[in-house]
Amino acid sequence: MRNVLYLLLVSLLMSCAGQKTKYSVEDVPDPKKNGGGYISNPDHLLSDGTVGSLNEKLSALDKSGKAQVAMVLLKSIGENEPTDFAHKLFNYWKIGDTATNNGLLVLLVEDAHRLVFETGKGLEGEMPDVICFRIQQDYMIPYIKNGNYDQAFGEGLKSVSAQLYSGNYAFDKDIQPEVEDRSLMHEDTRQQSEPQGLVAAPAAPAEITTDPNEAEAAMPTGMSPPESIAAPESFVDRLSPAIDYSKTGDFSGSAFFAGFLWLALSAAMMSVFFGKRRKQKKGEDAMPVKMKDMPNDFLRPGLAGLFLIHATAIVALAYLFFKKGWTINFLTVFVGYYILWVLFIHLAVLVIFIRAKKALGDKDSHEQWQSYARTAHKLRTAKYIFPLPFLWFYLAGLKRRMDRLRNEPHDCPNCSHPLHKLAEKDEDVYLKKEQVIEEDLMAVDYDVWKCDTCDYKLVLDYTNVRSAMSECPHCSYISLECKQSVTKKRATTREAGWGVTTYACAICSYKHDYRFVIPRISESSSSSSSSSSSSSSSSSWGGGSSGGGGASSSW
Numbered sequence: 094m095r096n097v098l099y100l101l102l103v104s105l106l107m108s109c110a111g112q113k114t115k116y117s118v119e120d121v122p123d124p125k126k127n128g129g130g131y132i133s134n135p136d137h138l139l140s141d142g143t144v145g146s147l148n149e150k151l152s153a154l155d156k157s158g159k160a161q162v163a164m165v166l167l168k169s170i171g172e173n174e175p176t177d178f179a180h181k182l183f184n185y186w187k188i189g190d191t192a193t194n195n196g197l198l199v200l201l202v203e204d205a206h207r208l209v210f211e212t213g214k215g216l217e218g219e220m221p222d223v224i225c226f227r228i229q230q231d232y233m234i235p236y237i238k239n240g241n242y243d244q245a246f247g248e249g250l251k252s253v254s255a256q257l258y259s260g261n262y263a264f265d266k267d268i269q270p271e272v273e274d275r276s277l278m279h280e281d282t283r284q285q286s287e288p289q290g291l292v293a294a295p296a297a298p299a300e301i302t303t304d305p306n307e308a309e310a311a312m313p314t315g316m317s318p319p320e321s322i323a324a325p326e327s328f329v330d331r332l333s334p335a336i337d338y339s340k341t342g343d344f345s346g347s348a349f350f351a352g353f354l355w356l357a358l359s360a361a362m363m364s365v366f367f368g369k370r371r372k373q374k375k376g377e378d379a380m381p382v383k384m385k386d387m388p389n390d391f392l393r394p395g396l397a398g399l400f401l402i403h404a405t406a407i408v409a410l411a412y413l414f415f416k417k418g419w420t421i422n423f424l425t426v427f428v429g430y431y432i433l434w435v436l437f438i439h440l441a442v443l444v445i446f447i448r449a450k451k452a453l454g455d456k457d458s459h460e461q462w463q464s465y466a467r468t469a470h471k472l473r474t475a476k477y478i479f480p481l482p483f484l485w486f487y488l489a490g491l492k493r494r495m496d497r498l499r500n501e502p503h504d505c506p507n508c509s510h511p512l513h514k515l516a517e518k519d520e521d522v523y524l525k526k527e528q529v530i531e532e533d534l535m536a537v538d539y540d541v542w543k544c545d546t547c548d549y550k551l552v553l554d555y556t557n558v559r560s561a562m563s564e565c566p567h568c569s570y571i572s573l574e575c576k577q578s579v580t581k582k583r584a585t586t587r588e589a590g591w592g593v594t595t596y597a598c599a600i601c602s603y604k605h606d607y608r609f610v611i612p613r614i615s616e617s618s619s620s621s622s623s624s625s626s627s628s629s630s631s632s633s634w635g636g637g638s639s640g641g642g643g644a645s646s647s648w
C-alpha cells in the first residue's frame with residue numbers, strides 16, 4: 094500500500110513537473126495579456142535584453158502596418174506536431190490585422206528541434222513559403238544549432254524586415270536587383286504597393302508627350318511616372334507580335350512598325366534612363382518624395398537625345414533608301430535604331446561621368462557615394478529595358494567605385510591614427526536609438542568608424558536609394574512611410590480625380606494626409622480603391638487568421 098502511494102505521489106509530481114514545460118495551445122502565455130509585447134518566452138530561452146530589443150523592433154514593424162509578428166519559444170509541446178501547433182496558436186491568438194491578415198508566427202520548440210513560421214493570408218505574397226524557409230536556413234538555424242537563440246531571433250527578424258521592406262531577405266548580401274526591380278514583380282503585388290494614381294494613369298509609352306511641362310503637370314508630385322512601370326511589359330507585348338509581323342514580308346508596313354516600336358521604346362528609355370526633373374513644391378502639402386524616387390544629380394530628361402536619335406535615324410534611313418537603294422524593312426529599321434542607341438548610351442554615360450567629376454571634385458567620399466548611389470539606382474532599371482552588356486559593365490565599375498569610396502580609410506582628426514570601421518553587429522552601441530530604427534527600416538545604413546587611441550568616433554549615413562521611405566518633416570529621420578492611399582473622387586474621362594495618402598513616421602508621432610491628383614482617364618482603364626489599416630492595439634493581437642502558409646525547419 095505504501096509503495097502504491099509512493100508511486101502515485103512520484104507520478105503526480107512528475108506529471109506536475111512535466112506539465113510546467115509541456116505547453117498546449119491554450120496555456121502558452123499570451124504576451125498581449127502579460128504586459129504587452131510580441132514575444133512569449135516562458136522558459137527564458139531568450140535573454141531579457143534580447144526580448145526588450147526585439148519587442149521594440151516588432152512594435153515598429155507592427156505600427157508600420159507591414160506585419161504583426163509573434164515570437165514563441167517553448168521547451169516542449171509534448172507529443173503535439175509543431176506545424177499543427179503553430180497553426181492552432183496563430184488562430185487562437187488571432188495574430189495579424191483583421192483586414193490585411195499580416196500576421197506571422199515564429200515558433201521554436203526546443204525538444205522537438207523544430208522552428209516553424211506560420212503566415213497570415215495577407216503576408217503570403219511578400220513572404221512566400223520558400224522565403225520563410227530560406228530565412229530559417231540562412232539566418233536562424235545556424236545560430237540555433239549553437240544554442241544561440243538570441244542571435245538566431247535577432248538575425249531572423251532582420252531578415253524578415255528586409256524581406257518586407259525591400260523584398261530581399263538576404264540583408265547582408267549584395268542585393269539582387271531582380272528581386273527589387275518592380276517591373277519584374279508580379280502584377281498584383283505591384284498594385285498593392287502602389288498608390289491609385291498610377292493604376293489610373295495612362296499606360297502606353299506612346300502617349301507620352303514630348304513637352305516636359307505638360308508631362309509633369311499630368312503627373313502627381315511624389316510618384317513615379319507611369320511609363321517607368323508599364324514600359325517593360327509593353328515592350329515585350331509589342332515585340333512579340335512585331336516579330337511575327339516581319340515574317341509576312343510586308344516591307345513598308347513592318348518598317349513603319351519597327352519605327353513606331355522604337356519610338357515607344359525610346360520614350361520609355363528616356364523616362365527611366367534619364368530620370369525626370371521634378372519641380373519640388375515646398376511647404377506642408379508637398380507629397381513626401383520616397384528615397385527611391387529622389388532625383389539624381391547627373392541624369393536629366395534626355396529630350397534632346399530622344400530628338401537626336403530619331404532625327405539621325407530618319408536621315409540615315411533616307412540616305413540608305415534614296416542614295417544606296419536599300420530595302421527598308423523591319424530588320425533595317427530595327428538594327429539601325431539599335432546601333433544608334435548603343436552609340437547614344439555610350440555618349441550618355443560619358444556625359445554622366447563628366448558631370449559627376451565636375452560636381453563631385455571637391456566633395457568628400459561620403460557625399461560622392463550618395464550621389465553615385467542615386468545615379469546607379471536610376472541606371473539599374475535601364476539595364477533591364479535595354480540589356481546591353483556594356484551598361485552592366487559600366488554599372489559594375491560604378492559599384493566598384495562606390496565600394497572604394499565607402500571603405501576608404503579615414504584618419505582620426507585628433508591624433509591622426511587610422512580609424513577602423515566597426516562590423517555591423519557592433520555598431521548599434523554607437524548609434525542613436527532613432528538611427529537604429531532607420532537601419533531596421535532599411536532606410537539608412539550607418540557605418541561607424543572608431544579611433545583606437547582616443548575615443549573619437551565618426552558616424553556616416555548611407556541612404557538606401559531603393560527605400561520607399563521618405564524624410565520625416567518633423568524629426569528629419571528617413572522614417573516616413575506611406576500608410577494608406579484612399580481615392581476620394583474617381584477620375585473620369587472628363588475630369589481628374591483625387592485622393593488622400595496618409596504618411597506616418599515610425600520614429601516620432603508625425604502623421605499627415607497628403608492630397609494627390611488622379612489624372613483624367615483616357616480610355617477604359619479604371620482604378621480600384623483600396624485601403625489598408627494598421628493595427629496598433631497593445632492589449633490584444635489584431636484579429637487575423639492564418640492562411641496556412643509558412644515553413645518549418647529542423648535542426
Ligand SMILES: [Zn+2]
Nearest residue numbers: 505508544547
Ligand atoms: Zn584618435
Ligand SMILES: [Zn+2]
Nearest residue numbers: 565568598601
Ligand atoms: Zn518623424
